[in-house]
Amino acid sequence: MIGIGFGPSNIALAIALEEMYPEVKSLFLESRTTPVWQAGMLLSGSDIQHHPVRDLVSPRNPRSHYSFINHLHEEERLFHFLNLNVPFPLRKDYARYVTWAARHFDDQVRYGSQVTGVDLPAQGEGAEIRLAGGERLTARSVVVAPGRPPYYPSALRKLADDRVFHYTRYLERVDEIAAVPSARIAVIGGSQGAAEICLDAAQRFPNSRITNVLRGFGYRQKDLSPFHGEVFFPEFVDYYYDASPESKEYLDKQLRYTNYSAADIDVLTAYHTKLYEQRLDGDYQIQLTRNSDIVSAAAAESGITLELAERHLGEPSSLDVDFVIVATGFIDLTDESGGNFLPDLLTPLSPRVGRTEQRQATIGRDYRVLPDTGKDLPPIYLNGLCERTHGLGDAGSFSLVSLRAAAIADSLSKAVAS
Structure with missing residues (x-):
C-alpha cells in the first residue's frame, strides 16, 4: 500500500x-x-x-x-x-x-x-x-x-497575487504583514478561523486596520446540541451513506452549523467584546462589513482593491487593502x-x-x-x-x-x- x-x-x-x-x-x-x-x-x-x-x-x-x-x-x-x-x-x-x-x-x-x-x-x-x-x-x-x-470566492480565484492567501497559511505570513506599516487587512468569511484571525491580527499588529467582510448578517454560534452531535457517531455514517441524494442535501442544510459557517461561543464572546471595547476607546481597529459580496478584485503595486455589493440594498463600496486573508473553508x-x-x-x-x-x-x-x-x-x-x-x-x-x-x-x- x-x-x-x-x-x-x-x-x-x-x-x-x-x-x-x-x-x-x-x-x-x-x-x-x-x-x-x-x-x-x-x-x-x-x-x-x-x-x-x-x-x-x-x-x-x-x-x-x-x-x-x-x-x-x-x-x-x-x-x-x-x-x-x-x-x-x-x-x-x-x-x-x-x-x-x-x-x-x-x-x-x-x-x-x-x-x-x-x-x-x-x-x-x-x-x-x-x-x-x-x-x-x-x-x-x-x-x-x-x-x-481551499475554497476562494469566485472574484478572488483569478487574482494570482501572493498577498491574497488562505487562512491556513496565516502564521506563515505574519512577518510579511508586520513589515508593512499600519497594514490594511481584509479577512473574508464568517467562520471560526475568520474570527480567530481578526482577534489575533488586532493584537499582533496593533497599528493595523482590519476589515472583516461577511456575506451574512453576523457570526453564528456553532450548533453544539448533543442531538446534532450524533452526526459524529459511526452509525450516522451508515444512515447518511444509504440516504437518497435529496435526503443528503436536506440533512446537510439541517446540520450545517455543527461544523461550518459558525464559531464556538468563547470565540464569539471574545470577538464581540473586542468590538465593544473599541467603542469605549474610540479606536475602530476592526470593522465588520456585513451582508456583502465581493463583486470583483484587482491587484496593483499599492495593494488589492475589492469591489463590494451590499446583498440586500445593492449599495456598492470599495475596499483598498494590503492583504486579503480568505477564511471561507474548503x-x-x-x-x-x-x-x-x-x-x-x-x-x-x-x-x-x-x-x-x-x-x-x-x-x-x-x-x-x-x-x-x-x-x-x-x-x-x-x-x-x-x-x-x-x-x-x-x-x-x-x-x-x-x-x-x-x-x-x-x-x-x-x-x-x-
Whole structure:
C-alpha cells in the first residue's frame, strides 16, 4: 500500500494497519519535509473543537499506545492537562500529539515527496505513482489523503497575487504583514478561523486596520446540541451513506452549523467584546462589513482593491487593502463538470471511475473509488475526502478518523490479499 499524504487521516491509517494488519507493507509519501498539523493556525489560546479522546485511535482501540492520553503521559503532562479548566485541548497541544504519533512511523514515510499523479502501470497490476522528480513507484493499493483544496470566492480565484492567501497559511505570513506599516487587512468569511484571525491580527499588529467582510448578517454560534452531535457517531455514517441524494442535501442544510459557517461561543464572546471595547476607546481597529459580496478584485503595486455589493440594498463600496486573508473553508468533491470531481492527482484515472446519477464519482462505503461498468481499477481509497457520500464525520474532523482508518485498513487488506 502507498499512502499519499501523511496528515491525521493517513497517520490514523498507519496506526490501524500496525495494530490490525501488520502484514500489509506500507509506504507514505508526504510533500512537507516534517510532520506538522495546522501549522499556520496554531494561534495562542486557540483550541480544538472535539473531545480529546476522539483522537487518532481511541474510538477504535481505547488501549492503544497511540492515544492522546498516552501521549500526555509519555510527555509527563497528564496531570497538568487534567488540571486545566478548559473544555477542549489547546490546538498547540494537539499538534504536538499529531507530530508525536507520526514520528513512530518515520521508517514508513518519505517526507519531501511531491506526488504529481496516479495512473495504471504499462504492465502488471496495481497503480503507478508519479513523483515530481520523475521517479515512479508501484503499489497494489493506494490511499489518497491530500486534504481538501481551499475554497476562494469566485472574484478572488483569478487574482494570482501572493498577498491574497488562505487562512491556513496565516502564521506563515505574519512577518510579511508586520513589515508593512499600519497594514490594511481584509479577512473574508464568517467562520471560526475568520474570527480567530481578526482577534489575533488586532493584537499582533496593533497599528493595523482590519476589515472583516461577511456575506451574512453576523457570526453564528456553532450548533453544539448533543442531538446534532450524533452526526459524529459511526452509525450516522451508515444512515447518511444509504440516504437518497435529496435526503443528503436536506440533512446537510439541517446540520450545517455543527461544523461550518459558525464559531464556538468563547470565540464569539471574545470577538464581540473586542468590538465593544473599541467603542469605549474610540479606536475602530476592526470593522465588520456585513451582508456583502465581493463583486470583483484587482491587484496593483499599492495593494488589492475589492469591489463590494451590499446583498440586500445593492449599495456598492470599495475596499483598498494590503492583504486579503480568505477564511471561507474548503472544496468538497464535485460532479464531473465541477473543479474537484476527484483529487487532481487521480485525473488520469477518471475515465475509468463510475458515476452516480448526479455524475459524481462512485465511492464505496469502505471509501474505495469504484470503477465504471466493464472497467477495472486497482484498490484506490479516499481518506478524509468523502463528506458528500459519508456525511459530516468525513469533514476534516478527528471525530471518526480512527474508525474510517479501520474501514479502509480492513478493505485494503482483503484487496491486496486476493
